[in-house]
Amino acid sequence: xxxxxxxxxxxxxxxxxxxxxxxxxxxxxxxxxxxxxxxxxxxxxxxxxxxxxxxxxxxxxxxxxxxxxxxxxxxxxxxxxxxxxxxxxxxxxxxxxxxxxxxxxxxxxxxxxxxxxxxxxxxxxxxxxxxxxxxxxxxxxxxxxxxxxxxxxxxxxxxxxxxxxxxxxxxxxxxxxxxxxxxxxxxxxxxxxxxxxxxxxxxxxxxxxxxxxxxxxxxxxxxxxxxxxxxxxxxxxxxxxxxxxxxxxxxxxxxxxxxxxxxxxxxxxxxxxxxxxxxxxxxxxxxxxxxxxxxxxxxxxxxxxxxxxxxxxxxxxxxxxxxxxxxxxxxxxxxxxxxxxxxxxxxxxxxxxxxxxxxxxxxxxxxxxxxxxxxxxxxxxxxxxxxxxxxxxxxxxxxxxxxxxxxxxxxxxxxxxxxxxxxxxxxxxxxxxxxxxxxxxxxxxxxxxxxxxxxxxxxxxxxxxxxxxxxxxxxxxxxxxxxxxxxxx
Amino acid sequence: xxxxxxxxxxxxxxxxxxxxxxxxxxxxxxxxxxxxxxxxxxxxxxxxxxxxxxxxxxxxxxxxxxxxxxxxxxxxxxxxxxxxxxxxxxxxxxxxxxxxxxxxxxxxxxxxxxxxxxxxxxxxxxxxxxxxxxxxxxxxxxxxxxxxxxxxxxxxxxxxxxxxxxxxxxxxxxxxxxxxxxxxxxxxxxxxxxxxxxxxxxxxxxxxxxxxxxxxxxxxxxxxxxxxxxxxxxxxxxxxxxxxxxxxxxxxxxxxxxxxxxxxxxxxxxxxxxxxxxxxxxxxxxxxxxxxxxxxxxxxxxxxxxxxxxxxxxxxxxxxxxxxxxxxxxxxxxxxxxxxxxxxxxxxxxxxxxxxxxxxxxxxxxxxxxxxxxxxxxxxxxxxxxxxxxxxxxxxxxxxxxxxxxxxxxxxxxxxxxxxxxxxxxxxxxxxxxxxxxxxxxxxxxxxxxxxxxxxxxxxxxxxxxxxxxxxxxxxxxxxxxxxxxxxx
Numbered sequence: 001x002x003x004x005x006x007x008x009x010x011x012x013x014x015x016x017x018x019x020x021x022x023x024x025x026x027x028x029x030x031x032x033x034x035x036x037x038x039x040x041x042x043x044x045x046x047x048x049x050x051x052x053x054x055x056x057x058x059x060x061x062x063x064x065x066x067x068x069x070x071x072x073x074x075x076x077x078x079x080x081x082x083x084x085x086x087x088x089x090x091x092x093x094x095x096x097x098x099x100x101x102x103x104x105x106x107x108x109x110x111x112x113x114x115x116x117x118x119x120x121x122x123x124x125x126x127x128x129x130x131x132x133x134x135x136x137x138x139x140x141x142x143x144x145x146x147x148x149x150x151x152x153x154x155x156x157x158x159x160x161x162x163x164x165x166x167x168x169x170x171x172x173x174x175x176x177x178x179x180x181x182x183x184x185x186x187x188x189x190x191x192x193x194x195x196x197x198x199x200x201x202x203x204x205x206x207x208x209x210x211x212x213x214x215x216x217x218x219x220x221x222x223x224x225x226x227x228x229x230x231x232x233x234x235x236x237x238x239x240x241x242x243x244x245x246x247x248x249x250x251x252x253x254x255x256x257x258x259x260x261x262x263x264x265x266x267x268x269x270x271x272x273x274x275x276x277x278x279x280x281x282x283x284x285x286x287x288x289x290x291x292x293x294x295x296x297x298x299x300x301x302x303x304x305x306x307x308x309x310x311x312x313x314x315x316x317x318x319x320x321x322x323x324x325x326x327x328x329x330x331x332x333x334x335x336x337x338x339x340x341x342x343x344x345x346x347x348x349x350x351x352x353x354x355x356x357x358x359x360x361x362x363x364x365x366x367x368x369x370x371x372x373x374x375x376x377x378x379x380x381x382x383x384x385x386x387x388x389x390x391x392x393x394x395x396x397x398x399x400x401x402x403x404x405x406x407x408x409x410x411x412x413x414x415x416x417x418x419x420x421x422x423x424x425x426x427x428x429x430x431x432x433x434x435x436x437x438x439x440x441x442x443x444x445x446x447x448x449x450x451x452x453x454x455x456x457x458x459x460x461x462x463x464x465x466x467x468x469x470x471x472x473x474x475x476x477x478x479x480x481x482x483x484x485x486x487x488x489x
Numbered sequence: 490x491x492x493x494x495x496x497x498x499x500x501x502x503x504x505x506x507x508x509x510x511x512x513x514x515x516x517x518x519x520x521x522x523x524x525x526x527x528x529x530x531x532x533x534x535x536x537x538x539x540x541x542x543x544x545x546x547x548x549x550x551x552x553x554x555x556x557x558x559x560x561x562x563x564x565x566x567x568x569x570x571x572x573x574x575x576x577x578x579x580x581x582x583x584x585x586x587x588x589x590x591x592x593x594x595x596x597x598x599x600x601x602x603x604x605x606x607x608x609x610x611x612x613x614x615x616x617x618x619x620x621x622x623x624x625x626x627x628x629x630x631x632x633x634x635x636x637x638x639x640x641x642x643x644x645x646x647x648x649x650x651x652x653x654x655x656x657x658x659x660x661x662x663x664x665x666x667x668x669x670x671x672x673x674x675x676x677x678x679x680x681x682x683x684x685x686x687x688x689x690x691x692x693x694x695x696x697x698x699x700x701x702x703x704x705x706x707x708x709x710x711x712x713x714x715x716x717x718x719x720x721x722x723x724x725x726x727x728x729x730x731x732x733x734x735x736x737x738x739x740x741x742x743x744x745x746x747x748x749x750x751x752x753x754x755x756x757x758x759x760x761x762x763x764x765x766x767x768x769x770x771x772x773x774x775x776x777x778x779x780x781x782x783x784x785x786x787x788x789x790x791x792x793x794x795x796x797x798x799x800x801x802x803x804x805x806x807x808x809x810x811x812x813x814x815x816x817x818x819x820x821x822x823x824x825x826x827x828x829x830x831x832x833x834x835x836x837x838x839x840x841x842x843x844x845x846x847x848x849x850x851x852x853x854x855x856x857x858x859x860x861x862x863x864x865x866x867x868x869x870x871x872x873x874x875x876x877x878x879x880x881x882x883x884x885x886x887x888x889x890x891x892x893x894x895x896x897x898x899x900x901x902x903x904x905x906x907x908x909x910x911x912x913x914x915x916x917x918x919x920x921x922x923x924x925x926x927x928x929x930x931x932x933x934x935x936x937x938x939x940x941x942x943x944x945x946x947x948x949x950x951x952x953x954x955x956x957x958x959x960x961x962x963x964x965x966x967x968x969x970x971x972x973x974x975x976x977x978x
Contacts, residue, residue: 019756255744282755
């Protein structure tokens, strides 16, 4: 086959070509000298005809639109306030081991049993068993888990979120975030800081000693300091300010952690172990992460269970599988294998050492933070050798798959426009754009801990499965032009 | 005169015109339909022939270039470290009233006497006299100043800088910034916070009570906490980090103030009045300003007195006049009338209430911060209804009048390039671009205080006068191609 110059085909006028589809479509005429604009377009629903038809039926569907408007307004109406610090067994009936006599642990992501858990999550279980005194050695803790004597439940099933392994045991302190208007609550564990942490699957006396100190010293000091703040601490205000200070409140929490400490520093200084506690908090740049996650959980779960709503209320990863939940599909998980992370590694480690994507922290992205607010934190793109421009592009892309923008969370690099919030299942499948997540990287073997950080995404397969399960509401209502806003049925 | 279409003059080809000079040059052909690029160019030295010739003689002059390289390297070599808090009479011989029996006050900007002082600076003098017990009422303090019983000296003449009125009296605490390599020191007073402050010319029991508390409680607590830090606090590290967090370290110090408090919070919590002091610092978003200024003073004064160097070592304003100092011109001030500020005003106030530009804080700009690092703090441009793009443009413009970029102070919006630092007298006059300053606005009447914030600039007249005074070194050295780097002569 001989190559005919594009100019010759089209005559003397310069050729301006818009190419849609696979990159080759643009490359061929470009090589031939044409001026080609490659459109970033993929066929809806990855080109699967049945799904694409279903997507078309749900698009601009009056009942879906009304349901999404309701779900989004519920999400945005939540005002997350830090109210308290309590032990997990006080907060969550499922962990009330003294009443039930059961040994239960929570973990990150969709449900899975001990037999399928990845290395860092198993390390979290072993560490928690040692902390609770259920075993005396890591080996004994492993045998206990092998024997089936520990039950496992996802954090997400109990209004709780935990970063990385996300293992929560009865004696661990939880932070309590509350929506004052409704009294609804969500929980997260307390952040251990950087370095060797149980959430990354590190094990050792240093890790356990810190967890005991957090339960025995840190938690009571925080409780005491919070008593001086009967209205609690407004986490929306802290988040909004931190977005002006280089944080995206998932993988960068430097400003938010300082702002949160500032709210309580004077009160903490009055407590018995004030200097020690202030010293720990001043050195923990990730301190706010778990608050960001609990605030996100509280807000997105307010949007859950709205019939016909295509809003994504959760994205969570257990290190083996990742899964999403969709408002109109209730508590069901739609899962896919956990993805690899494009990241930077600590010296001596590389991609072969990395566990696949893990942790509940991607709840931040369902709330408009993390990857969705990446333009607020261009420093994070350094994780993957990226630039300011890439951070801005990702935040702009995320706005193509969300239902609205957050009125309080504004992105300074985008002229103060709100963070894109409320992932729409339909928009993800229509555009083929997947949610971008900023995340840490655990070593795949138990006992080692964090080895890097980077960017990952929610795989399209989760969204395909959710669309397959999504019922198309009767269209008669839309035909009348008067949408029924009965979302309670 | 009839208008001839530009196209008709030039024939059928589309006209592309580059216009240089006054805006009309571009507007006329643009109105006629031509595609006009207006170059941002002004004639050197404002088109004054004698100055322009002198500027040409100094341009690419080997001895000037060598002197500037030396001055800039001295500036960049300084590592500002917060070492101590002492009273002004302990730090500065001129204020040692107990030894001298004299009543001396320092003030911002170039020298001026009581008779010429503006309202807010007079209020600062009155407040200081009350604080020192030199008078019992504001009226008596005013009469004391009228009588000539108080001597006035610029802060800048005593290694000191003070924001706004900049009045420093013997009992006031000063922060001490030191360069460990040389032992050189610079000083500033402590920042009172927002609202009604003496530095803005507010007067009242609230203002004086706070100053007394700062001397009696705050300063001893800081001294005590610093004792736990024998190496002091590295202000370069704090500044570098704050630039990544939305501060330009002149008019926005939110992140830097938090970072600085974090360095000492645990130690402060151990001091007698820890909770009270931490509460004050946590609520003071301007706390770092005076540290930024002292660090800038220490660094720029290291570059002072290099013969033949055109580096600007100070820009300071006393509310009546503004002035610059130039390295090769020693301690001389080159002044112009104080400019008005383009700003936003608090409710109830407007430009007619504003005092002209005042304060030593523009030392930040001579150190590459403030307006020069505006791209780090686009929020500041909101003061004048500006945008992210304007902030970036200003930082880029400032790089056209500076000798280098700061290796540690990096601007995230500009891809991490260093802040432009080292204002070159020649470049200002060659381009007509004047240094942009971010600043607060005082009410012109004494006793009221801050009424807004905005942007201002160093007027060209100061630079004209400095160029007039600048000696052109013998050119023989340059002709040999071997520049003499003897800058000690």
